[in-house]
Amino acid sequence: MSASAPVAATVDGPPTHAAPRRAATPYLRLDIATAVASFRRLAAALPGTDIHYAVKANPEPALLAALHAAGSKFDVASPAEVDATLSVGASASDLVHSNPITRRSDLVLEAAQGVRMFVVDSLEETAKVASAAPGAAVLCRLVTSGEGSDWPLSCKFGCSSDQAVEVLRYAARVGLDAAGVSFHVGSQQRDPGAWAAPIAASARVFDLLGAEGRRPRLLDLGGGFPAHLDADCLAPETYGRAIEELLDQHFGPRRPMTMVEPGRSIAAEAGVLSTEVLAVVYRNGARWVFLDVGVFTGLIETIGEAIRYPIETDRDGGPTGPCVIAGPTCDSADVLYQRTKVELPLELAEGDVIRLSGTGAYTSCYSSVGFNGFPPLPTHVVP
């Protein structure tokens, strides 16, 4: 769980007589109203589809509470995440456990907490759910290619549509509610067309099961909707229309209930990470900008330069030049952007604060416990 603190008065508060003291960097400023607006926009773009916010993206309690109040349901991965949602007033019936591989005792705990829907992707895990949470509903996860996404999924999860038919048949046989199918197209997915193949595969599973007289009813369209990190990111409405068309095309009038599990597209744009320039060093013709935040204080998704956060500085407007951006630890792996340089003001200097936007998701929760003695990334909540 992320460390939480009310936003310091010196960040947004009224000026005092003394010179305003700057909040200590690094910190994540999480604007809850922005997250709620993103939730509402995605919900409007996907009418009739249940939104289950993926708690893993950012489990900040104030965020969960606001999303619950706005009507969001939740996607959870562990008993601790179930607790986090129940403690802000969510109902266990509004949760889906979407981790297809789970410790048996955790399934038992979640069943006792009231969770009634679990994602599986194998006969083995289906048997486990049947014994740990008898009678629960299951969704079988299909494998996808992950192509087109910035943080692609491996083949860690998911099975073929034939295997899904087998899994759901087996689920019914062992007393589970074989509710339907799930898939995930990869995080920060830039191509709405990425939903085409898995929706077609899902329809095939529904058809095959329907031919046996079974009635799966729910299609979990996963997450992957992008945060608006650059001009190439399409709007949620574009994704909504594409998915709507694909559902019409592949299911027609036999369209199932639908749900999604967005994390990044709700939380990312609500976050701005403030970080200080520790040093600007020129070496071998390259300008290196060292920040007080890095791979081990939340920015793991910069590994491989997968996710590129928009950067703002107080010196924007002046002439710029390319630079390498590195984190504060003495670990040489702690380099954020090197292969593709970042254009930053030439005037940028030690002590300047720069702001990384789109950092509300998959940052504070990824932060290390304290590598190099640097504390985890704290969150300042703005209601």
Added chain:
Amino acid sequence: MSASAPVAATVDGPPTHAAPRRAATPYLRLDIATAVASFRRLAAALPGTDIHYAVKANPEPALLAALHAAGSKFDVASPAEVDATLSVGASASDLVHSNPITRRSDLVLEAAQGVRMFVVDSLEETAKVASAAPGAAVLCRLVTSGEGSDWPLSCKFGCSSDQAVEVLRYAARVGLDAAGVSFHVGSQQRDPGAWAAPIAASARVFDLLGAEGRRPRLLDLGGGFPAHLDADCLAPETYGRAIEELLDQHFGPRRPMTMVEPGRSIAAEAGVLSTEVLAVVYRNGARWVFLDVGVFTGLIETIGEAIRYPIETDRDGGPTGPCVIAGPTCDSADVLYQRTKVELPLELAEGDVIRLSGTGAYTSCYSSVGFNGFPPLPTHVVP
């Protein structure tokens, strides 16, 4: 800092009347005596060379206390790491701050804590040290290729020998003690020959400064000595002899004082990580073994399959087959070994405990604060 707990009586304690309850996995069992033995062996292999244990590798207080008692000095990267060493009785004069890029206020803090030796690699940081810690000693870090190491260093740190001459000249001019040169050949370095080029470059810096009448006196040979993770890892004595020869060859009778900054070679083999098999799933002909520990609970160094930990199971001895090993989170990046499969017993099943050795370094300190709601990797200390 890693979570600490005394080792549970049920792990090594006497049998009780009730069936012995297994300690909850995952956990890191850290055997302090093993770490001290590794320290003594490395110290014996490098006679006359000061050993500064790199606190970042594992800052467990019991480990720091035992190493201090055994005569180790320390390599630190932040005020928190300085505190950790002082609080086990180390003297500030036995510390080297080896992070070449540091927040100015942290340098001021460390100077106030009594730290008197700092590594730099640029004029900019040298000026910062001169203002934050007037009169302190500095070592200038040379760049190395990192070739031959499992966890290579990027060009994040280090300068050329010509630049080092300039930095050390400047250091003297601004009132610092231009003590010498530092370098780092990359972590888990398999080739003792990797020390050849940087020792030659260091000698060149000493010669150039000597020709100006300056008298640098200290050579920091860095870390990189490997933990014995597989049969290809050479012994510390082999590294000691190679370094001894290289020092003779390049410095002859003008040999400087020497120091090293080992982390992994002292802490890694002291650690055994116990983890439970959550599931064994066959998909597309591959066997996937899912563990309750992964990339986000300490095993970041498996990214790119860089570090391969030896694995033991209670089923060893029976027939084996290849498998993919994955962590417990619903993040698809949480896969430990996939490209190069691991041979494990075919009988391996849910609930089995497997042990990853060589995990005493760069695991608990890399663990996330709680991604997916899973707590950080705890340490069970064995005195």
